[in-house]
Amino acid sequence: MTTSGNKRERGGMEQSDAATRPRNGDRKAPPTIYDIARLTGVSPSTVSRALNKPGRLNAQTERRIRDAAAELGYRINPMARALPTGKTGTLGLLVSDITNPAYFDLVRAAERVASETGMTIVFADSQESPELERATAERLQTSVDGLLLVGSRLEDHQIQDLSSVKPLVVVNRLVEGIPAVIPDVRPGITTALERLREAGHRRIAYLAGPEASWMNGQRWQHAFEIAVQWDMSIVEIKSNAPTREGGAEAFGRVKAADVSAVLAYNDLVALGLLRECRDHGLDVPGRLSIIGFDDIFGADLPTPALTTIRMPLALAGERGIRRLLIEIDGGASENEAALPTVFVDRESIGPAA
Amino acid sequence: MTTSGNKRERGGMEQSDAATRPRNGDRKAPPTIYDIARLTGVSPSTVSRALNKPGRLNAQTERRIRDAAAELGYRINPMARALPTGKTGTLGLLVSDITNPAYFDLVRAAERVASETGMTIVFADSQESPELERATAERLQTSVDGLLLVGSRLEDHQIQDLSSVKPLVVVNRLVEGIPAVIPDVRPGITTALERLREAGHRRIAYLAGPEASWMNGQRWQHAFEIAVQWDMSIVEIKSNAPTREGGAEAFGRVKAADVSAVLAYNDLVALGLLRECRDHGLDVPGRLSIIGFDDIFGADLPTPALTTIRMPLALAGERGIRRLLIEIDGGASENEAALPTVFVDRESIGPAA
DNA sequence: CTGAAAGCGCTTACAG
């Protein structure tokens, strides 16, 4: 107990070869609180206190300890701390598809607030597979203090099960008894359909996303309600995947549906459809109006630029993490008011053909 | 030592309130190898062996132990394992800007190979700030087995310092003594300039990226060499930031330079410039040809679609992780042959004006 | 204000 790290130091005996590249044997074990204790002549417990609860001990010794720590280049070993405390200092962030630009801002915002509070984030994606999502979530749970599930494709009871082992919050999803942060799709959809109606559209389609997506249900449901209320006809058209390919693939069905406008599950799908229209010489918005969802990177790039409904995803990421932090601290916060979506009028809608 | 988790179990005394939401007190401590030992009547060491070195003990008892583990829903505690072994089972992945779609494929590929080998990845970005990069790298190092630095903005010696504490490999960067995986920009640039020359361009510009980017140096250098060799004039134009905004902001300088084509540091910058040209009524590729770099998501979206040089980033991510795994195992692999870039001809180049 | 001791959940020589 008086010394430490000797086990790993034996590697130091090896000669590094000609190359300057550090080999494993060359790396020396990082300093521990025992090294600091020895250097300053206090006990390890005192070192621990000096570093963790500033002001709780003699100012002089605290100084000496801090100086020694700095001199040695000491960094706490998070694994070692995690054992007695049960706190890992890391948060898990699980999204449905890392490849969807929609999650950019969310991930970055989440990262920002996490690092502000000294937490680190483990980031993973489930590639739209519920099985992979469950497996990943379980694996992550062993090494994080809590989990943020974004756009989960799991069933409610699976999420509840996960939540019974560690704190968990969902984004873009509502599950009984689980803290959630959700955008309100209504304002955006309402404005969008309003514009469509004003432009004379009477027959519209919803180009659907994954059935396992709660958000997909929300979007369809509200579009449906409003369309019915305003006496527009509305049909749901399936897509294979919530990607550009999925949108392109749905082109034939969209065309066959004889509608003058389509609201897509997300921008990826909308972009795929838009491109396919162009390739087939179908004028957008002349013959068909298209509205996306999310306002991802690149939505403004095509001609016509994609009209869409923006999701407050950065805010959702920030709130999600804050919420998770509260849950971890044992607080029992209520769901906050939903974050409003906003209609972003660009160039892909026009008068009904 | 005969029982465990009692410390945390005390929380179980608290009543959960009316809500069905699990509170921290409701969560019971996960089972440990001691629980399995008690259930099967063997020692914890035996449980550890049964779970970690299959086939090393009596088949019967191994079975019983595995069954008990499954029954209890046992998951190993990675933190607890990390302490005696020094292996955390996680890898750090640090990119310069999470918001750049260029890193999508790389991140996903890295994630895939990591999880194939049972490793988990911690993902972070430095937002183009060297200070933040260094701080983040140091923080990450305390909890990972190795670090993958993608597009590092650090100085060579800083990277070497980091490498002396834990295994580290760089992507898109070459540093003395540090394992690296790098794409070869030459094939792509050569083809690109060839096309430009054939199309009659004699005066071209390179719209530069961050000075701290090694890749930026490579791109400029090779473009320069080839241009000189082929008797084209070439100038370097600075940009503020390697983003769409940076590209847009450089528009005035590009125009003033009186060139007929520009090769941009990356697609983000190229896209920004392209849009600005459109907004200012400058015809692309009629009056100006534009070539990007990376072939990111969305590069094909605008009209004209962006001609670019594709980086093999997914492959780079995969190789980077494999390389890192080897380094962690103490292997001393040599750098492999650089991955070739490829010219992707779309619509943004044309005959010299 | 500070130290000695026990414990977090594992792993791994060392004995038998």
Add this chain to the structure above:
DNA sequence: CTGAAAGCGCTTACAG
């Protein structure tokens, strides 16, 4: 083939 013991680097009651 299996167990008892020591140790990984911390934290935190418990004493003084």
